[in-house]
Amino acid sequence: MTLVFEKRKTVSKTAIVVVPFISFAVSLVLTGVLLVTFGANPFETFAAMFKGAFGSGRAFTETLVKAIPLMLTGLGVALAFKLRFWNIGAEGQLTLAGVAATWVAVYWSPWLPAPILLPMLVLVGCAAGALWAGIPALLKTSLKVDETLVTLMLNYVAILISQFLYYGPWRDPKGFGFPGTEMFPKAAWFPRIAGRAHIGLYFALVAAAVLWFVLQRTRWGFELKVIGNSPKAARYQGISVERNILLAVLLSGALCGLAGVGEVAGISRRLQQGLSLGYGYTAIIVAWMAQLNPLAIPFVAIIMGGLLVGGDQVQMVMGLPSSMGLLMQGMMLFPMLAGSLFTEYRIKRMTGTQTREAARGGV
Amino acid sequence: MTETASETPLVEMRGICKSFPGVQASDNIDLHLDRGEVLALLGENGAGKSTLMNILSGLYRQDSGDVFIRGRKVDIRSPRDAADLGIGMVHQNFMLVDTMSVAENVILGMASLAFVPDMAAVKRSILELGERYNMKVDPDAFIWQLSVGEQQRVEILKQLYRKAEILVLDEPTAVLTPQESHELNDVVKRMQAEGKSAVFITHKMDEVIAFSDRVMVLRKGKVVAEKTTRETDPKDLARVMVGREILFHIEKAPFSPGAVVLELKDVCAEDERGLPALRELSLQLRTGEILGIAGVAGNGQRELSEVITGLRPVKSGGISINCVDATNHTPLQIINSGVSHIPQDRIAVGAVGDMSVANNLAMKDYRSAPIASGLLIFPWRILEFARRMIGAFNIATPSPETMVKFLSGGNIQKTILAREIEACGSLLIAVYPSRGLDIGATESVRKQLVAQRDAGKAVLLVSEDIEELLCVADTIAVMYDGKAVGVMPAEGADPQEIGLLMAGVSPSGKESRP
Numbered sequence: 001m002t003l004v005f006e007k008r009k010t011v012s013k014t015a016i017v018v019v020p021f022i023s024f025a026v027s028l029v030l031t032g033v034l035l036v037t038f039g040a041n042p043f044e045t046f047a048a049m050f051k052g053a054f055g056s057g058r059a060f061t062e063t064l065v066k067a068i069p070l071m072l073t074g075l076g077v078a079l080a081f082k083l084r085f086w087n088i089g090a091e092g093q094l095t096l097a098g099v100a101a102t103w104v105a106v107y108w109s110p111w112l113p114a115p116i117l118l119p120m121l122v123l124v125g126c127a128a129g130a131l132w133a134g135i136p137a138l139l140k141t142s143l144k145v146d147e148t149l150v151t152l153m154l155n156y157v158a159i160l161i162s163q164f165l166y167y168g169p170w171r172d173p174k175g176f177g178f179p180g181t182e183m184f185p186k187a188a189w190f191p192r193i194a195g196r197a198h199i200g201l202y203f204a205l206v207a208a209a210v211l212w213f214v215l216q217r218t219r220w221g222f223e224l225k226v227i228g229n230s231p232k233a234a235r236y237q238g239i240s241v242e243r244n245i246l247l248a249v250l251l252s253g254a255l256c257g258l259a260g261v262g263e264v265a266g267i268s269r270r271l272q273q274g275l276s277l278g279y280g281y282t283a284i285i286v287a288w289m290a291q292l293n294p295l296a297i298p299f300v301a302i303i304m305g306g307l308l309v310g311g312d313q314v315q316m317v318m319g320l321p322s323s324m325g326l327l328m329q330g331m332m333l334f335p336m337l338a339g340s341l342f343t344e345y346r347i348k349r350m351t352g353t354q355t356r357e358a359a360r361g362g363v
Numbered sequence: 364m365t366e367t368a369s370e371t372p373l374v375e376m377r378g379i380c381k382s383f384p385g386v387q388a389s390d391n392i393d394l395h396l397d398r399g400e401v402l403a404l405l406g407e408n409g410a411g412k413s414t415l416m417n418i419l420s421g422l423y424r425q426d427s428g429d430v431f432i433r434g435r436k437v438d439i440r441s442p443r444d445a446a447d448l449g450i451g452m453v454h455q456n457f458m459l460v461d462t463m464s465v466a467e468n469v470i471l472g473m474a475s476l477a478f479v480p481d482m483a484a485v486k487r488s489i490l491e492l493g494e495r496y497n498m499k500v501d502p503d504a505f506i507w508q509l510s511v512g513e514q515q516r517v518e519i520l521k522q523l524y525r526k527a528e529i530l531v532l533d534e535p536t537a538v539l540t541p542q543e544s545h546e547l548n549d550v551v552k553r554m555q556a557e558g559k560s561a562v563f564i565t566h567k568m569d570e571v572i573a574f575s576d577r578v579m580v581l582r583k584g585k586v587v588a589e590k591t592t593r594e595t596d597p598k599d600l601a602r603v604m605v606g607r608e609i610l611f612h613i614e615k616a617p618f619s620p621g622a623v624v625l626e627l628k629d630v631c632a633e634d635e636r637g638l639p640a641l642r643e644l645s646l647q648l649r650t651g652e653i654l655g656i657a658g659v660a661g662n663g664q665r666e667l668s669e670v671i672t673g674l675r676p677v678k679s680g681g682i683s684i685n686c687v688d689a690t691n692h693t694p695l696q697i698i699n700s701g702v703s704h705i706p707q708d709r710i711a712v713g714a715v716g717d718m719s720v721a722n723n724l725a726m727k728d729y730r731s732a733p734i735a736s737g738l739l740i741f742p743w744r745i746l747e748f749a750r751r752m753i754g755a756f757n758i759a760t761p762s763p764e765t766m767v768k769f770l771s772g773g774n775i776q777k778t779i780l781a782r783e784i785e786a787c788g789s790l791l792i793a794v795y796p797s798r799g800l801d802i803g804a805t806e807s808v809r810k811q812l813v814a815q816r817d818a819g820k821a822v823l824l825v826s827e828d829i830e831e832l833l834c835v836a837d838t839i840a841v842m843y844d845g846k847a848v849g850v851m852p853a854e855g856a857d858p859q860e861i862g863l864l865m866a867g868v869s870p871s872g873k874e875s876r877p
Contacts, residue, residue, distance in 0.1 A: 047430075216742070217739055217740060217741070217742070218739055218740060219729060219730060219735055219737050219738055219739070219740055220738065221740075222661070222722075222725075222729050222740055224717065225722070226715060226726065229716075229717045229718055230711065230712075230715045230716075230717075232708075232711055232712050233711070233712055233713070233714065233715045233726075235674065235694065236674065236694065236704070236706060236713070237694075237698075237726050237727065238673075238693070238694040238695030238696075238698045238699075238711045239695075240693075240695075311807045313844070
């Protein structure tokens with residue numbers, strides 16, 4: 001007798017809701033085991049992490065600070081993933097958008113009227129993110145170049161461009177040799193809501209709702225769904241595959257770009273080292289954990305942000321390495337990915353030959 | 364040894380039962396197969412033919428019943444056990460690795476294989492086998508480079524290489540052109556002459572007659588008839604298979620064509636490899652007319668449907684739809700001019716397996732009211748629309764939200780048909796619409812096509828089944844080598860003449876290939 005997965009004919013609605021919670025519980029147990037081997041009390045550690053991430057107003061706003069870029073990049077990559085366009089270049093799109101926003105904030109502000117500085121900053125930042133995503137999209141749709149490699153490699157290019165600028169021509173002359181540009185003028189700052197949490201949060205929430213609506217309720221969303229599932233069938237139905245992939249990926253890049261704009265205009269208020277803490281990569285985890293559902297992404301992003309902030313707390317309070325937070329992120333991903341199987345499959349007990357039958361049935 | 368073999372059957376299955384959730388796929392089936400015999404298993408889709416053979420080849424395991432090979436009771440637990448007993452199965456969907464060579468595929472998965480196989484020897488024996496059975500395949504070719512027919516040859520060679528004595532072929536001709544079917548028949552005959560046996564699964568009557576010595580008819584998991592092929596005829600078999608008389612004749616209104624809907628003038632187009640696929644093809648199709656395109660698959664039929672629907676560029680010549688030029692228009696422009704298309708590849712092109720039946724049904728009508736208004740679409744209206752279509756076209760699906768890939772081939776085709784007919788303005792292009800369907804589904808597809816014609820639409824029907832064309836079409840054009848080599852009214856057309864034209868022989872007796 002063996003256990004096998006059998007594909008469900010319709011995705012279970014209960015499973016969609018229940019499975020993530022069970023997966024989360026499993027990941028807590030796994031991390032607990034890990035903590036015990038470190039000689040730490042898992043309950044105390046979890047309590048400290050939770051308190052550090054959600055225990056106070058200040059803690060929660062810090063969690064939001066991390067969650068905002070995760071929401072935006074998560075939405076961006078989720079949109080591309082829906083089309084089976086593997087955009088793992090959110091990091092680069094975020095970074096380049098940060099550079100572009102900095103350019104506007106520092107170099108256009110002397111002559112640009114203050115009230116339109118901020119909208120312009122957002123616009124140019126998003127355009128830069130879209131441009132950076134547009135390169136691999138264009139290569140893919142016109143020459144069939146694999147987008148995974150191009151998006152990944154463009155990350156390094158964008159990061160090196162930003163480094164070149166804040167170490168070189170854009171370095172603040174009054175910065176005591178500190179690598180970074182000069183501080184943005186106040187008109188180019190993202191207003192803050194509470195603590196360091198800025199209005200990027202509103203952008204992210206609105207973007208999530210709009211993206212959900214576009215995918216579920218518009219003709220374009222329907223077309224994207226067909227393209228994602230079968231480009232051949234889409235072409236036959238008169239849907240322009242290349243043009244729509246290009247459009248969707250530009251939008252994906254613009255969303256990732258918006259995250260970068262928020263980081264420079266809302267948090268650091270200058271371009272400097274450590275613009276992104278790997279948000280563009282964590283975004284991939286966020287998108288998958290949310291099962292590419294735009295409405296789930298903000299919640300997942302907050303949990304992920306909480307893990308990052310809580311991880312720092314663990315280091316301070318419990319004397320454990322802060323990488324414990326990162327470890328926990330990884331520990332969460334596995335049960336989540338395994339768990340997502342259960343929404344589409346169920347376990348069946350079978351004898352040896354039945355196993356092969358099921359395997360055949362799946363083909 | 365040979366003495367006893369002639370007395371005890373080579374294969375004997377006794378009282379085989381097998382059930383799947385909700386279905387009794389095999390219900391107390393007895394089967395025997397003699398040495399050097401070809402047995403046909405005939406039955407509609409879902410009659411239990413494949414299940415029975417999957418039990419014999421070790422993929423499934425019977426719930427009860429025994430299998431005897433050469434008089435000895437055996438327990439076949441896996442395909443490898445089956446291979447050891449000399450049983451080899453060629454599945455409907457080939458089990459080949461696209462990116463590997465023919466020779467590599469032939470030895471792949473063999474139990475007795477050296478760590479570093481002697482590929483030169485493997486290739487030599489493949490060539491020898493190919494010579495012996497008249498199945499030429501280049502052992503160094505990659506599977507993706509081969510046509511479907513050639514891939515099937517590789518599957519058969521694979522079994523011969525493994526010294527299979529009992530070859531099971533699951534609907535082998537479904538993917539073949541008549542030409543290739545004929546060649547397959549030769550291969551089977553050669554094997555038979557060497558004392559090998561074969562079981563082949565089919566739902567086509569004429570194949571039974573051509574291929575087999577004996578035929579077993581299955582219906583709903585039970586054997587309903589067993590006959591010597593010589594003592595039966597297609598009509599008789601069809602009746603037993605379906606359990607009722609089949610209408611080979613379809614009622615239709617008298618032929619009264621109207622205005623020209625589709626006109627092709629000297630159209631030239633190329634295939635994927637850049638070779639000419641259509642050579643100055645000219646055709647005309649009017650309202651209230653079904654134009655049947657006969658021809659062996661691969662003579663430009665698919666390309667013809669693709670140039671009309673905007674999926675393939677026209678190199679030269681012109682196409683007009685309803686007297687308006689439509690040469691090299693985009694697929695969307697063509698759709699908007701009222702053209703519907705039932706494509707050749709219904710699984711990969713016609714439908715999206717991972718989307719629901721409802722979404723698949725809406726895949727054309729999502730652009731307009733009532734499903735859409737402006738840029739928005741309304742999921743509940745899609746469901747409403749889908750329920751109506753499911754009812755009107757008798758699509759058997761657990762719910763409108765079931766993924767299309769879980770439907771049977773016939774119901775997937777009905778889903779496509781429903782969508783295309785609903786959206787059809789003036790021209791319906793149907794490419795092999797009944798290929799691989801059972802009799803019941805075939806009949807309903809044909810009736811729908813005739814209904815469209817009776818409603819005053821123009822229908823272009825591509826088929827390789829002459830009988831289908833004779834009973835459905837008003838006019839028949841034969842395609843050969845990218846050209847229409849003969850256009851004739853269907854009524855009173857001579858199947859022999861059509862057959863000759865399909866083979867590239869003009870009625871005067873000369874081959875028309877340049």
